[in-house]
Amino acid sequence: MLLIMFWLKRRVFKNLKTYLERIVTVLEELSKKNIQKSESLKNATDVLEDEMKKAKQLVDKCSKRSRVYLLVNCRKIVKRLEDSTRKISKALLLIPLASLDLSYGVKEKMNNLCEDMLNAKFTTAMAEEGILEKIEMGIQERNVNRSYANELLFRIADALRISTERAALKKEYDDFKNEIDDVHSRKDQAEAIQMDQIIALLGRADAASSAKEKEIKYINRRNSLVSQPMEPLETFYCTITGDVMVDPVDTSSGQTFERSAIEKWLADWNNLCPLIQTLLNPAIL
Structure with a gap:
C-alpha cells in the first residue's frame, strides 16, 4: 500500500x-x-x-x-x-x-x-485536452511546420510544469521517444503507429534535436537526394511506346515522338497524328 x-x-x-x-x-x-x-x-x-x-x-x-x-x-x-x-x-x-x-x-x-x-468521474484537464487536440490536428495535417511543433512542445512543458530550456525539453522528448521500443515489444500496433506519429510531429521542434543530430539529418537528406535518380519529365516520354525517347522527332502536327515509332506508325498507313488526330506530312520529320 x-x-x-x-x-x-x-x-x-x-x-x-x-x-x-x-x-x-x-x-x-x-x-x-x-x-x-x-x-x-x-x-x-x-x-x-x-x-x-x-x-x-x-x-x-x-x-x-x-x-x-x-x-x-x-x-x-x-x-x-x-x-x-x-x-x-x-x-x-x-x-x-x-x-x-x-x-x-x-x-x-x-x-x-x-x-x-x-459514481466517480475521472476527467482530463482542459490543458491536457487542448494538447491532445493539437497533436491530433498536427497528425492529420501531416505537413506541419517547425513553429507548430515548437508551440506544441512548449505547451506540453507548461502542462507538465517543466523548464522550457532546450536541454530540459530534449530530455523529455528523448524519454518519450525511448518508450517506442516497449510499445513494439507489446505488439500493440495501434499504439505503435500513434507513437511514431507523435514522435515524428514533436521531432520537428528545435529542441528535439541537438546541433549534431540536425547536421547528420541534413547530410543524410542531402545524400539521399543526390543518390536518387530524377524522374524524367512527362514530355520526355513517347506516347506511342510509353518509354523515354532516345531519338525524338517533331511532326507536322507539332507533337514529338520516338523516331522509329512514328516512322513505323506512318509505314502502317496511319496518316493521322496519334495524339491529336490531324493529318501528318511524312516529309516533315
Whole structure:
C-alpha cells in the first residue's frame, strides 16, 4: 500500500489515492472488530484484494512511463482508472455488512464509500485536452511546420510544469521517444503507429534535436537526394511506346515522338497524328 501511495502523488491518480485511503481506513476499522471470517466474507475480501492488486499494477506501470507518455495517453489512463475504481467499489459491495456485527457508523461509511466510487468521474484537464487536440490536428495535417511543433512542445512543458530550456525539453522528448521500443515489444500496433506519429510531429521542434543530430539529418537528406535518380519529365516520354525517347522527332502536327515509332506508325498507313488526330506530312520529320 505504501508503494501505491508513493506513486499516486501524480495529479492524475489523486482521486484513486483518496478512495484507496478511505478503503484502508474502513478495513482497519473492520480488523479492530475481530470479526470471524465467514466463507462469504473471505470471498469478498479476496475479490477486493485482487482488484486492489490490479489497481496497484496499473499505477506501477504508469510510474515507469515518461511524463510525456502519460500526458499523450491521459484519456486512456483516466478511463482505466475509472474502471478500476468501479470494480473496487463492486468488490466492496460483496462484503456482507448486514451479517456483520458493525456499528451503524461503520456501515454507513462503507455504503457511502461504495456509492462515491461507483459514481466517480475521472476527467482530463482542459490543458491536457487542448494538447491532445493539437497533436491530433498536427497528425492529420501531416505537413506541419517547425513553429507548430515548437508551440506544441512548449505547451506540453507548461502542462507538465517543466523548464522550457532546450536541454530540459530534449530530455523529455528523448524519454518519450525511448518508450517506442516497449510499445513494439507489446505488439500493440495501434499504439505503435500513434507513437511514431507523435514522435515524428514533436521531432520537428528545435529542441528535439541537438546541433549534431540536425547536421547528420541534413547530410543524410542531402545524400539521399543526390543518390536518387530524377524522374524524367512527362514530355520526355513517347506516347506511342510509353518509354523515354532516345531519338525524338517533331511532326507536322507539332507533337514529338520516338523516331522509329512514328516512322513505323506512318509505314502502317496511319496518316493521322496519334495524339491529336490531324493529318501528318511524312516529309516533315
